[in-house]
Amino acid sequence: MLLDYLILSWHSIRNRSLRSWLTILGVVIGVTAIVTLISIGQGIQNSILNEFEKVGYNTVTVLPGNFDTQRGGFGNASTDRSSYLERGIIEEVDGVKVSAAIRSENLQVISEGLEGQAFLRVSGMSPEVLSDFDDYFEGFPVAEGERFSFESEENKVVLGSDVAEDLGVSAGGKLIIEGEEFTVSGILGLDEENGSSGQFNFYGDLDNGLFLPLSSLEALYGNKGKASLVLAEVYEDVDVAEVADKIEKAYSRVNTASTTITTEEISNRVNSALGTIQIALAGIAAISLLVGGIGVMNTMYTAVLERTREIGVMKAVGAKNGQILGLFLTESGLLGLVGGAIGMLVGVGLSLLASRFISQALSAPFTPSFGPWLLIGAIAFSFVLGSISGVLPARQASKLQPVEALRYE
Amino acid sequence: MVELQNVAKQYKMGETTVRALRGLDLNINDGDFVAIVGPSGSGKSTLMHIIGALDIPDEGRVLLDGKDISDYDENELADLRGNKVGFVFQTFNLIHTLSSLDNVALPLTFHGIGKSEREERAAELLEMVGLSDRLTHKPAELSGGEQQRVSIARALINDPDILLADEPTGNLDSDTGKDIMELIKGLNRDRGMTIVVVTHNPRDAEYADSIVNMIDGKISNGESEGGGDG
Ligand SMILES: Nc1ncnc2c1ncn2[C@@H]1O[C@H](COP(=O)(O)OP(=O)(O)OP(=O)(O)O)[C@@H](O)[C@H]1O
Numbered sequence: 001m002l003l004d005y006l007i008l009s010w011h012s013i014r015n016r017s018l019r020s021w022l023t024i025l026g027v028v029i030g031v032t033a034i035v036t037l038i039s040i041g042q043g044i045q046n047s048i049l050n051e052f053e054k055v056g057y058n059t060v061t062v063l064p065g066n067f068d069t070q071r072g073g074f075g076n077a078s079t080d081r082s083s084y085l086e087r088g089i090i091e092e093v094d095g096v097k098v099s100a101a102i103r104s105e106n107l108q109v110i111s112e113g114l115e116g117q118a119f120l121r122v123s124g125m126s127p128e129v130l131s132d133f134d135d136y137f138e139g140f141p142v143a144e145g146e147r148f149s150f151e152s153e154e155n156k157v158v159l160g161s162d163v164a165e166d167l168g169v170s171a172g173g174k175l176i177i178e179g180e181e182f183t184v185s186g187i188l189g190l191d192e193e194n195g196s197s198g199q200f201n202f203y204g205d206l207d208n209g210l211f212l213p214l215s216s217l218e219a220l221y222g223n224k225g226k227a228s229l230v231l232a233e234v235y236e237d238v239d240v241a242e243v244a245d246k247i248e249k250a251y252s253r254v255n256t257a258s259t260t261i262t263t264e265e266i267s268n269r270v271n272s273a274l275g276t277i278q279i280a281l282a283g284i285a286a287i288s289l290l291v292g293g294i295g296v297m298n299t300m301y302t303a304v305l306e307r308t309r310e311i312g313v314m315k316a317v318g319a320k321n322g323q324i325l326g327l328f329l330t331e332s333g334l335l336g337l338v339g340g341a342i343g344m345l346v347g348v349g350l351s352l353l354a355s356r357f358i359s360q361a362l363s364a365p366f367t368p369s370f371g372p373w374l375l376i377g378a379i380a381f382s383f384v385l386g387s388i389s390g391v392l393p394a395r396q397a398s399k400l401q402p403v404e405a406l407r408y409e
Numbered sequence: 410m411v412e413l414q415n416v417a418k419q420y421k422m423g424e425t426t427v428r429a430l431r432g433l434d435l436n437i438n439d440g441d442f443v444a445i446v447g448p449s450g451s452g453k454s455t456l457m458h459i460i461g462a463l464d465i466p467d468e469g470r471v472l473l474d475g476k477d478i479s480d481y482d483e484n485e486l487a488d489l490r491g492n493k494v495g496f497v498f499q500t501f502n503l504i505h506t507l508s509s510l511d512n513v514a515l516p517l518t519f520h521g522i523g524k525s526e527r528e529e530r531a532a533e534l535l536e537m538v539g540l541s542d543r544l545t546h547k548p549a550e551l552s553g554g555e556q557q558r559v560s561i562a563r564a565l566i567n568d569p570d571i572l573l574a575d576e577p578t579g580n581l582d583s584d585t586g587k588d589i590m591e592l593i594k595g596l597n598r599d600r601g602m603t604i605v606v607v608t609h610n611p612r613d614a615e616y617a618d619s620i621v622n623m624i625d626g627k628i629s630n631g632e633s634e635g636g637g638d639g
């Protein structure tokens with residue numbers, strides 16, 4: 001029966017093909033807008049959250065000073081020499097399972113491949129950074145050479161690929177940092193796809209970093225036990241936010257302002273900020289869908305008028321009111337369905353295209369997110385939209401008196 | 410098989426009321442071939458619609474096979490039309506987006522009969538009306554006479570008890586009209602089908618066994634014997 005209705009509907013849609021396509025176009029535009037906006041919005045949200053989720057939900061990041069945590073690039077701010085965190089404090093906070101310290105300084109670097117000297121950001125890390133928090137550095141993947149050993153007394157440094165190129169050194173080469181000779185033990189090779197230099201990376205630009213054991217940095221610089229960033233992993237069964245609070249309090253007791261960041265807090269903020277934007281965009285897209293629905297309704301009213309005699313004939317040969325209703329609902333649903341299917345495809349195409357520009361603009365890889373619910377939902381929704389838009393015209397058709405309908409010119 | 414008792418029907422047009430039928434009695438028996446004639450506006454079409462359960466009277470009773478259908482609801486009337494009545498119209502009233510085959514098969518769609526059976530039966534009927542080589546033609550690709558044959562085939566597909574034709578030759582030239590009347594007469598003669606034809610054409614009326622004369626919403630002379638070839 002439904003198949004018969006579909007075939008009959010298809011015949012009459014094809015018969016009014018230009019008008020049908022224009023009506024479908026109205027739905028297509030609305031569905032395209034929805035699919036594009038939602039998939040891009042969801043994609044942005046996912047790529048931001050992915051970055052933070054790498055750090056893990058049971059990790060607290062602690063920075064000295066009061067930060068506006070809504071800005072990106074937290075690591076950059078910690079180069080301020082005047083603010084440090086005392087490392088020992090965090091180890092005594094209840095609920096902290098393991099902690100790690102990173103200290104970043106701008107130091108004088110000299111290399112043979114470089115004319116003169118450079119002042120570069122050099123980050124010292126405690127062993128726990130790589131043993132417990134290596135996602136913070138995207139897994140710290142050394143492509144050329146090897147990682148440094150924390151036990152060794154030798155001066156070893158790992159370079160980001162860009163800075164290695166700038167300094168003209170490769171693995172095994174030598175550098176002078178603050179007058180001390182260092183051997184380049186390895187060069188990082190970050191997967192472009194993983195977003196090495198991504199806007200959303202927690203540390204900042206890994207490709208431009210110089211990394212060495214914290215002990216080596218302290219040997220160079222003195223001032224032991226200080227950190228410009230502390231990472232703390234809390235026990236599974238404790239409340240991360242509570243521990244973060246305790247950490248801030250512990251630091252304030254020693255008169256150090258600190259800011260804690262938890263992944264949950266970040267993801268909540270990102271979700272609510274982007275969620276609001278997405279709802280606003282979806283609202284705008286919904287308006288264009290509404291307009292599409294009104295187009296369907298208009299077309300169906302015209303169709304009912306045009307086919308009044310046809311309706312009379314169908315009733316004369318025994319069609320019941322419900323069957324006429326079903327026939328016209330199928331037709332308007334079909335208009336919606338076709339519009340939805342095309343709109344979905346165009347939307348997917350459009351957001352893939354847009355994602356290229358977004359990737360370029362952010363200089364980070366970006367993929368829109370098409371959940372199955374979005375694709376199936378778009379089609380199902382537009383079928384329902386079409387059907388609903390057809391309810392009034394279809395009711396009008398079904399209620400026609402057969403004799404009146406047959407007389408209609 | 411059809412019995413009308415004191416049937417009246419009126420149409421309100423703003424202030425004025427048109428009394429299309431004014432208390433009319435009529436008996437049509439199984440196997441009858443009745444012609445209804447009369448001037449324009451005398452209520453012939455209105456009468457046909459009431460006989461065919463397409464409309465209900467304001468007053469009086471309509472008995473179909475002894476059952477009073479005057480107070481049937483819309484769905485019950487639709488069932489009656491779908492099962493017992495076949496309509497043929499002056500203007501053919503084919504659905505122009507559908508092929509001959511689909512037009513003929515259409516009533517069965519509303520009976521929930523499957524596609525292959527529908528098409529088989531439609532093809533048989535199109536062959537019977539002499540259009541076996543026009544199955545895929547759309548109405549616009551058929552002559553007037555051919556379209557009327559398609560509509561007769563459509564009227565027959567639900568195997569009706571009664572065939573109602575409202576001026577079936579009105580839009581056809583006289584030769585083609587004659588062919589159509591022959592076809593209708595054949596249904597009455599060979600299948601014993603009950604037939605009511607409204608016509609303006611005295612030559613068409615001659616095919617009938619009896620003639621009903623209508624004037625001003627009434628039957629003027631009761632029933633008179635049809636002419637010629639009875
Ligand atoms: N829906 C309607 N609304 C108003 N008046 C109507 C309606 N249907 C029929 N009438 C009137 O009822 C009267 C009978 O109409 P009907 O169509 O039955 O006449 P008819 O005998 O079939 O005429 P014709 O030979 O021209 O087809 C006419 O006066 C017509 O104007």
Ligand SMILES: [Mg+2]
Nearest residue numbers: 453454455575
């Ligand atoms: Mg008439």
